[in-house]
Amino acid sequence: xxxxxxxxxxxxxxxxxxxxxxxxxxxxxxxxxxxxxxxxxxxxxxxxxxxxxxxxxxxxxxxxxxxxxxxxxxxxxxxxxxxxxxxxxxxxxxxxxxxxxxxxxxxxxxxxxxxxxxxxxxxxxxxxxxxxxxxxxxxxxxxxxxxxxxxxxxxxxxxxxxxxxxxxxxxxxxxxxxxxxxxxxxxxxxxxxxxxxxxxxxxxxxxxxxxxxxxxxxxxxxxxxxxxxxxxxxxxxxxxxxxxxxxxxxxxxxxxxxxxxxxxxxxxxxxxxxxxxxxxxxxxxxxxxxxxxxxxxxxxxxxxxxxxxxxxxxxxxxxxxxxxxxxxxxxxxxxxxxxxxxxxxxxxxxx
Amino acid sequence: xxxxxxxxxxxxxxxxxxxxxxxxxxxxxxxxxxxxxxxxxxxxxxxxxxxxxxxxxxxxxxxxxxxxxxxxxxxxxxxxxxxxxxxxxxxxxxxxxxxxxxxxxxxxxxxxxxxxxxxxxxxxxxxxxxxxxxxxxxxxxxxxxxxxxxxxxxxxxxxxxxxxxxxxxxxxxxxxxxxxxxxxxxxxxxxxxxxxxxxxxxxxxxxxxxxxxxxxxxxxxxxxxxxxxxxxxxxxxxxxxxxxxxxxxxxxxxxxxxxxxxxxxxxxxxxxxxxxxxxxxxxxxxxxxxxxxxxxxxxxxxxxxxxxxxxxxxxxxxxxxxxxxxxxxxxxxxxxxxxxxxxxxxxxxxx
DNA sequence: CGTTTTTCCGTAAACGTTTACGAGAACACA
DNA sequence: TGTGTTCTCGTAAACGTTTACGGAAAAACG
Numbered sequence: 073x074x075x076x077x078x079x080x081x082x083x084x085x086x087x088x089x090x091x092x093x094x095x096x097x098x099x100x101x102x103x104x105x106x107x108x109x110x111x112x113x114x115x116x117x118x119x120x121x122x123x124x125x126x127x128x129x130x131x132x133x134x135x136x137x138x139x140x141x142x143x144x145x146x147x148x149x150x151x152x153x154x155x156x157x158x159x160x161x162x163x164x165x166x167x168x169x170x171x172x173x174x175x176x177x178x179x180x181x182x183x184x185x186x187x188x189x190x191x192x193x194x195x196x197x198x199x200x201x202x203x204x205x206x207x208x209x210x211x212x213x214x215x216x217x218x219x220x221x222x223x224x225x226x227x228x229x230x231x232x233x234x235x236x237x238x239x240x241x242x243x244x245x246x247x248x249x250x251x252x253x254x255x256x257x258x259x260x261x262x263x264x265x266x267x268x269x270x271x272x273x274x275x276x277x278x279x280x281x282x283x284x285x286x287x288x289x290x291x292x293x294x295x296x297x298x299x300x301x302x303x304x305x306x307x308x309x310x311x312x313x314x315x316x317x318x319x320x321x322x323x324x325x326x327x328x329x330x331x332x333x334x335x336x337x338x339x340x341x342x343x344x345x346x347x348x349x350x351x352x353x354x355x356x357x358x359x360x361x362x363x364x365x366x367x368x369x370x371x372x373x374x375x376x377x378x379x380x381x382x383x384x385x386x387x388x389x390x391x392x393x394x395x396x397x398x399x400x401x402x403x404x405x406x407x408x409x410x411x412x413x414x415x416x417x418x419x420x421x422x423x
Numbered sequence: 424x425x426x427x428x429x430x431x432x433x434x435x436x437x438x439x440x441x442x443x444x445x446x447x448x449x450x451x452x453x454x455x456x457x458x459x460x461x462x463x464x465x466x467x468x469x470x471x472x473x474x475x476x477x478x479x480x481x482x483x484x485x486x487x488x489x490x491x492x493x494x495x496x497x498x499x500x501x502x503x504x505x506x507x508x509x510x511x512x513x514x515x516x517x518x519x520x521x522x523x524x525x526x527x528x529x530x531x532x533x534x535x536x537x538x539x540x541x542x543x544x545x546x547x548x549x550x551x552x553x554x555x556x557x558x559x560x561x562x563x564x565x566x567x568x569x570x571x572x573x574x575x576x577x578x579x580x581x582x583x584x585x586x587x588x589x590x591x592x593x594x595x596x597x598x599x600x601x602x603x604x605x606x607x608x609x610x611x612x613x614x615x616x617x618x619x620x621x622x623x624x625x626x627x628x629x630x631x632x633x634x635x636x637x638x639x640x641x642x643x644x645x646x647x648x649x650x651x652x653x654x655x656x657x658x659x660x661x662x663x664x665x666x667x668x669x670x671x672x673x674x675x676x677x678x679x680x681x682x683x684x685x686x687x688x689x690x691x692x693x694x695x696x697x698x699x700x701x702x703x704x705x706x707x708x709x710x711x712x713x714x715x716x717x718x719x720x721x722x723x724x725x726x727x728x729x730x731x732x733x734x735x736x737x738x739x740x741x742x743x744x745x746x747x748x749x750x751x752x753x754x755x756x757x758x759x760x761x762x763x764x765x766x767x768x769x770x771x772x773x774x
Numbered sequence: 775c776g777t778t779t780t781t782c783c784g785t786a787a788a789c790g791t792t793t794a795c796g797a798g799a800a801c802a803c804a
Numbered sequence: 805t806g807t808g809t810t811c812t813c814g815t816a817a818a819c820g821t822t823t824a825c826g827g828a829a830a831a832a833c834g
Contacts, residue, residue, distance in 0.1 A: 086790055097814045102792060112812055129552040133487035134790030137819045142484065144555075149534070151515050164502050171536045180555070183500070183534035185522045201480040204495075204531065311721040340721045347723040367718065370662040370691045372698040437820055448784045453822060463782060485820030488789045 085126040094122055105130070136203075144180035145393070146205035148196060148219070150212045152309055153189025162365065162382070163211065166233065169386025170209065177394060179206075193222035200228050207393055209233065213245075214277040231393040233385070236279055241408065244392035246385055249412045250280045250334075250362065253378040254287025257332045257360045261423065262295050266330040266358060269297075270321040272342060273334035274309035281306070284334045284362060303328050307338060314341030322349060322357075330358035330423065336365045339375060358423040362415075374420035385413060436477040445473055456481070487554075495531035496744070497556035499547060499570070501563045503660055504540025513716065513733070514562065517584065520737025521560065528745060530557075544573035551579050558744055560584065564596075565628040582744040584736070587630055592759065595743035597736055600763045601631045601685075601713065604729040605638025608683045608711045612774065613646050617681040617709060620648075621672040623693060624685035625660035632657070635685045635713060654679050658689060665692030673700060673708075681709035681774065687716045690726060709774040713766075725771035736764060 087105075091098040096115070104111045104119035122128075136142045147167060171181040182205065186195050191212075196219055199205050206229065210219055213234035220238040223230045231244040254271070261269050271288045273281040285304070292299050302324040307317030314337065321328055322345075333339035339361045343353050353359040354373040361368050364377035392409045394400040401407065438456075442449040447466070454462045455470035473479075487493045498518060522532040533556060537546050542563075547570055550556050557580065561570055564585035571589040574581045582595040605622070612620050622639045624632040636655065643650055653675040658668030665684065669692070672679055684690035690712045694704050704710040705724040712719050715728035743760045745751040752758065 087792095088790075098791085099793080099815075100813055102790095103813085106792080108793090110812060115812080127552075131488070131790050132553040132555050133484050133493065134819090135792080136484035137482070137488050137789090137821085138791045138793085140819070149515075149518075151519060164500075167500075167536055168502060168539055180549070181536060183536070185518055185532060185534070188519055198531070201478075202483040204483050311717045315721065337717065340718065344721045344723055344725075366662045366688070367691065370666065370695040372695055374695075438822095439820075449821085450785075450823080451783055453820095454783085457822080459823090461782060466782080482820050485789090486822080488791085488819090489821045489823085491789070 085128045086131065087128070089126060090119065090122050090128055093126065094118055141206050141399070142204060143178065144182050144205050145174055145207050145209060145390075146199050147181060147183045147209045148186050148211070149183050150186035150191065151188040162363070165382040166211075166386040169383035169388075170390050171386070172383075173387040173390035173394075177400065191218060193219045196222060200226055207231070207397060209389065209393065213279050214238075215279045215282060216277060229393070229397055231389055231396065233389055234279055235283075235410075235412075241410065244389070244396045244408055245410050246389040246392060247283075247410075247412050248280070248363070248380045248385075249414050250283035251287035251290070253362050253415045254284040254332065254334075255291040256287075256417065257362065257378065258288055258291035258295070260417075261330045261332075261358060261360065262291070262297070264358065264423065267297055268300070268303065268326060268328040268330070270303040270305070270324075270328040270331040271334070272305050272307060272314065272317060272321065272331060272338055274313070274338070275306035276309060278309065281334060284332075288332065300324070300326075309335055310337045311341035311344070314338030314343075315345045316341070318342035318345040319349065322346070322351065328357065330360070333359065333361045334363075336361055336363055336367050336375075336377070340367060340371070343371070343375075354422040360423050364418050369418070369420065371422075373422045376420045376423040377418050378415035379418050380413065380415050388413075436479045437482065438479070440477060441470065441473050441479055444477065445469055492557050492750070493555060494529065495533050495556050496525055496558050496560060496741075497550050498532060498534045498560045499537050499562070500534050501537035501542065502539040513714070516733040517562075517737040520734035520739075521741050522737070523734075524738040524741035524745075528751065542569060544570045547573060551577055558582070558748060560740065560744065564630050565589075566630045566633060567628060568630075580744070580748055582740055582747065584740055585630055586634075586761075586763075592761065595740070595747045595760050597740040597743060597762050597764065598634075599631070599714070599731045599736075600765050601634035602638035602641070604713050604766045605635040605683065605685075606642040607638075607768065608713065608729065609639055609642035609646070611768075612681045612683075612709060612711065613642075613648070615709065615774065618648055619651070619654065619677060619679040619681070621654040621656070621675075621679040621682040622685070623656050623658060623665065623668060623672065623682060623689055625664070625689070626657035627660060629660065632685055635683075639683065651675070651677075658692075660686055661688045662692035662695070665689030665694075666696045667692070669693035669696040670700065673697070673702065679708065681711070684710065684712045685714075687712055687714055687718050687726075687728070691718060691722070694722070694726075705773040711774050715769050720769070720771065722773075724773045727771045727774040728769050729766035730769050731764065731766050739764075 087098050087101050090101045100111060101119050104116040174181050184195055184199055191214055208230040210230060211233040213232050213236040215237050217236045217238045220236050224239040224242055233246055235245050235247045258269055273284055289299055303321050305317040305321050307313030333342055346353055351357055359375055361375050361377040364379035368375035368377040395407050398406050438449050438452050441452045451462060452470050455467040525532050535546055535550055542565055559581040561581060562584040564583050564587040566588050568587045568589045571587050575590040575593055584597055586596055586598045609620060624635055640650055654672050656668040656672050658664030684693055697704055702708055710726055712726050712728040715730035719726035719728040746758050
C-alpha cells in the first residue's frame with residue numbers, strides 16, 4: 073500500500089468531515105456541492121463556505137467508482153525507438169489544445185507513454201482494462217494499426233489524430249491533409265522549373281507516409297512527369313534515417329533537383345548528408361518539408377515547409393471525441409466526425 | 424455521467440462475477456488474486472483460470488478507494504509559452520526511463536500538462552487534491568519554484584529533475600551537473616586558445632541557467648580571465664530567444680571568439696543569427712552546447728555538446744522517489760536522496 | 775478418542791462518493 | 805380545519821475492492 077495522503081488535515085477532508093462540521097447529512101452536502109435543486113439556498117452557501125474553509129475537494133476514486141467514469145481522457149504518446157531518439161516535439165502544441173478543450177468539460181488529460189517503437193496495444197490495454205480513462209486519443213496512426221483494432225473490438229471509445237485503414241469509420245478522426253501537401257509541394261517545385269523531384273518519407277507503416285506519396289504521385293502525373301522509383305526513398309523516421317537515405321536518391325542516375333521531406337527530423341539528417349556531399353540546399357537542390365517545426369524556420373537556409381495548426385487541431389479533436397461520447401453528445405446524439413485539415417505553406421529560402 | 428465501460432461483457436467482469444461463476448465468496452477470490460497465503464492451491468488455480476477466461480482485471484477506482492492509493496505517479500510536463508513553440512523533446516527519453524522503472528513496481532505513469540509558461544501549481548493542485556496520483560515528478564525546476572512550495576506545504580510526496588532553492592532538502596532530486604559542464608566547456612575553449620567566451624542562457628528563473636553560469640564564471644576565474652558582462656546574455660528559452668540575443672554578444676565591443684549555449688533550441692536560433700551576420704560556427708566562432716540533442720549532431724557543422732544520459736536518469740529518479748515513499752522504502756526507512764550526474768562530452772565540429 | 779493446531783473460507787465492514795426514495799415541515803388553497 | 809403541493813433533508817444502497825475477524829473442517833498430536 074502506498075502512502076496515504078492523510079495526515080495533513082488540509083488534504084484529507086471528505087464529504088463526511090463537511091457533514092459533521094455542519095451537522096448535516098452527507099447526502100445534503102453532496103447535493104449542495106453538485107448544484108442540485110433540492111437544497112435550500114442558505115444551506116448550500118454554508119456547505120460551500122465550509123468546503124472552502126476545510127479545503128475540501130472530492131476524492132476522484134470515490135467519485136469514479138460510484139459514477140462508473142473516471143472523467144479523464146488518455147492520450148497515448150508513442151515514442152519512436154532508437155538511441156538518442158528525442159521523439160515528438162510535434163505533439164506539445166497539439167496536447168495543449170486538447171487539454172484546453174477537455175478542461176472546459178471538466179475532464180482531465182493524462183498522457184500515457186507507449187513502449188518505444190512498439191505499436192502494440194499493451195500499455196493501452198492496461199488503461200482500458202483497469203478503467204483508468206473513459207476514452208483514448210491515439211496519434212501516429214499506422215496504416216494497419218493494432219491499437220485501433222484492439223480498441224474497437226473492446227468497444228472502448230477513442231479518437232485518432234491521423235487516419236488508418238483499421239477499424240472502419242467507427243471512430244472520430246482528425247488528420248492533416250498530407251495528400252494535398254504532397255501535391256502542392258510538387259506543384260510549387262514544378263512551377264519553379266523542377267522536373268526531377270525526390271520524395272523521402274518514413275519507412276514505418278505510418279499512414280501519413282502513404283498519403284503524402286499519393287499526393288506526390290498524383291501531382292507528378294498531372295504534370296506529365298513520370299514517377300521515377302529511384303527518387304522515392306523510405307528511411308527511419310528520425311535524423312539518422314534522413315541522413316542515411318538522402319544520398320541514395322542524390323546518387324540516382326539522374327540527380328534530382330529538388331527533395332520533399334515528409335518529416336522535419338529526416339530533413340535535418342538529409343541536409344546533413346547533403347552538406348557532406350557538398351550540395352547546398354536552396355542553391356544546388358530545392359528542399360521542401362511537409363511538416364513545419366521551429367527547426368525549419370531557424371535552419372540555414374530556412375526551410376520552406378507546410379505548417380499545420382496544431383493547437384486548434386487539438387481543441388477540435390477533443391470536441392469531436394466528446395461529440396462521440398453518449399454522455400456528452402448534444403441534441404443530435406452521438407456523432408462520428410472525420411475531418412482533414414489543410415496545411416499552410418510557409419515559403420522560406422530552401423526552394 | 425460519462426459512458427460506462429460496461430456493455431461489452433469482456434470488459435465488465437468484476438470480482439463478483441468471478442465469485443458467482445465459481446460459487447465462491449468474493450473475499451476468497453480477492454485473496455487468491457492477490458497471492459495471499461490463506462487460500463488453497465487448487466482454489467487459487469481455479470480463480471486464476473476463471474479470471475483469464477472471463478478477462479477479469481481489477482477496477483482501479485475500487486482498488487484506489489479501498490487502499491487510499493492510486494498506484495500512479497504524475498509527471499508534470501511544463502511547456503514553454505509562445506507561438507509555434509514545440510516544447511521539450513528533451514523529456515521523451517527521460518520519461519521512457521521513468522516509466523520503465525515505475526512499471527517494475529506496478530505503478531502507472533501519467534503525464535499532466537502544465538499551463539504553457541505558467542509555473543504555478545494550478546494543474547498540480549488538481550492532481551493532488553482529487554488524489555489522482557500518489558506522488559509527483561517535477562522538471563524544469565526554477566530557482567524559486569511555486570510548485571515545490573505548494574507540494575511541500577501540502578505534504579505531498581514528490582521528486583524533481585533539477586534542483587531548486589525552494590522546499591529545502593526534503594525531497595529527492597536528480598540533476599545534471601550544469602555547473603561542471605559550464606566549467607568544462609570554458610576549460611576546453613581556453614585550451615584551444617579562446618579568451619573571449621560568451622555565455623547564452625535562458626532568461627527565465629530556470630535553475631540550470633544559474634548553475635551553468637556559476638561554472639562558467641568559476642572556470643574563467645581559474646584561468647585568470649575577467650568576466651565580461653557584455654558576453655553574457657539571457658534570452659527566451661527557444662529558437663527565437665537565441666536568435667534575438669546572440670547578435671547582442673557578437674556586437675560586443677570586443678567580439679567573442681567562442682559561444683557556449685545553454686540550450687539546444689537557443690543554439691539553433693543563435694546559429695541562424697550568426698549565419699545572417701556572415702559568421703560561420705566552427706570557423707569564425709567556436710560553439711559549444713550544454714545539452715545535446717539530435718539537432719546538435721545533425722547540424723552543419725555538427726555542434727560539440729555535453730550530453731546527459733536521460734533514460735538512466737529517468738530510471739534513477741523513479742528509484743529515488745520510490746525510496747522516499749514510506750510504502751516502498753527499504754529496511755533503512757525513508758531516505759531522501761539527491762544526486763547530480765555528470766555530462767559526457769560529445770566533441771564534434773563546431774569548436 | 776480428545777485436544778490442539780492448521781488450513782481454508784465466508785462474512786461484513788470500510789474506502790468516498792452519488793442518488794433513489796421517502797418523510798417531515800411549511801405552505802397554499804378550499 | 806382539512807387536503808394537496810412544494811421544499812428540504814435524512815436514510816440507505818450502491819459502485820468494486822481489500823482485509824480483519826471468526827468459524828468450520830481437516831490435520832496433527834498426545
